[in-house]
Amino acid sequence: MGRGCGDCAARERAICAALPEPVLDAMYRMGRTELLRRGETLMWESDEALVVGTVRSGLLKLTASLDDGREQILGLAFPGDFVGRPFSARAGHCVTALADTRLCVFRRPSFDGFAREHPALEHALLGRVLDELDRARRWMLLLGRKSAPERVATLLLEIAERGGGEPGERVTLPLTRQQMADLLGLTIETVSRNMTRLKRSGTIHLPDTRSYVILDAAALALRSGG
């Protein structure tokens, strides 16, 4: 696949879907495949953002932090998701791998120029960013107004839904308890306590610490607060 990241870009479900062939070809030549090991960081909150990219496999977190180290996860990037901040020098958040992750990476200036010349790409990007904004705003409601039990219930439902499995199926949890806490604006202890509370009430089953089964979806939805 030469210098670019051919089959990588070609298989992106969101950004590249619906792009005409010649546009895709040109994109191939711009992109490079990059491997990010668990824990490594693609870009920093305060640095100039030199790249954008799409996730091929693995999982990334976007985070922002306060001076004293308090951290908030702003979102996760699953395979197919776009990361980085086009048209701006600063991303405003860190991007770090939660698992070994393969990316298709573009230098930002080239990507910006390319996007400006290809409305189909900008249209796809716009749809993607609008979805992301919706998700961020729903999360603002959770962070601003939901109680700890509601937050945990919401997260479990969301992940189960995102995975798309049958109700009653085993869901794999791609996050540690600490990462759940960082996503929910809680502490690890509070997350843990609420998980065991859900377990004891028979709402969920916990085969191991990185997966769960929803036993009573209605009860979980009730606890999620709407």
Place this chain on the structure above:
Amino acid sequence: MGRGCGDCAARERAICAALPEPVLDAMYRMGRTELLRRGETLMWESDEALVVGTVRSGLLKLTASLDDGREQILGLAFPGDFVGRPFSARAGHCVTALADTRLCVFRRPSFDGFAREHPALEHALLGRVLDELDRARRWMLLLGRKSAPERVATLLLEIAERGGGEPGERVTLPLTRQQMADLLGLTIETVSRNMTRLKRSGTIHLPDTRSYVILDAAALALRSGG
């Protein structure tokens, strides 16, 4: 100015800036001026979103709520800002006037089609939505991790900055205490207490309940937590 909202659209600083004349002309014909009185709502969280628009004058809030009435303000829309959710049937949030507001409104389906045909418009929109996403994410850090005093300090700095006046200038506060609370994920009492605490410490001055003067910007920045 006929049926459309000619000078309205023409003067939007963000969406229409950089659009070529013929595109603007076509947009004129699509848009309608609408007046929203303080407290009236343009669209509801759960309803189908039939319109999008830009704010000419006044102030709007975007909100989401839980079943039991707890409310979170997701953002404010000042003159020039775009509101609504293009390319989707559901906005996912309410849009309500905090003051009497004039809007330039477009039926969503027409706007969507028009945007698809005019890459310059989609590009402008993309830039706007990316900024909005950045802002939402910075607010997620506040909601998830900042203490009440930090939240209040952050808001006062942000509004002062957005207004762009000199340091030491009187800043008019476009929000009631309740609205500040809804924005910060706090209660009205906590906001009030922290305002008086800042006043007593000499960090700010409060000429009346709807304006303030920053006396010690450094101290305020320090209290905002980074």
Place this chain on the structure above:
DNA sequence: CGTGCGGTTGATCCGAGTCAAGCCAAGTGG
């Protein structure tokens, strides 16, 4: 084997929520 990491659980603390009272300025109606 120990060591470290992720997770759980308990005891305690504290910050923000809740409940309640009261202030002040701007209506409103007699």
Place this chain on the structure above:
DNA sequence: CCACTTGGCTTGACTCGGATCAACCGCACG
């Protein structure tokens, strides 16, 4: 003119949920 209401705001007393501090478990790994 005054009496009364209303809405926005402040303040105090108290409660409670989630943070903090600390101990401990279980397991993978050198």
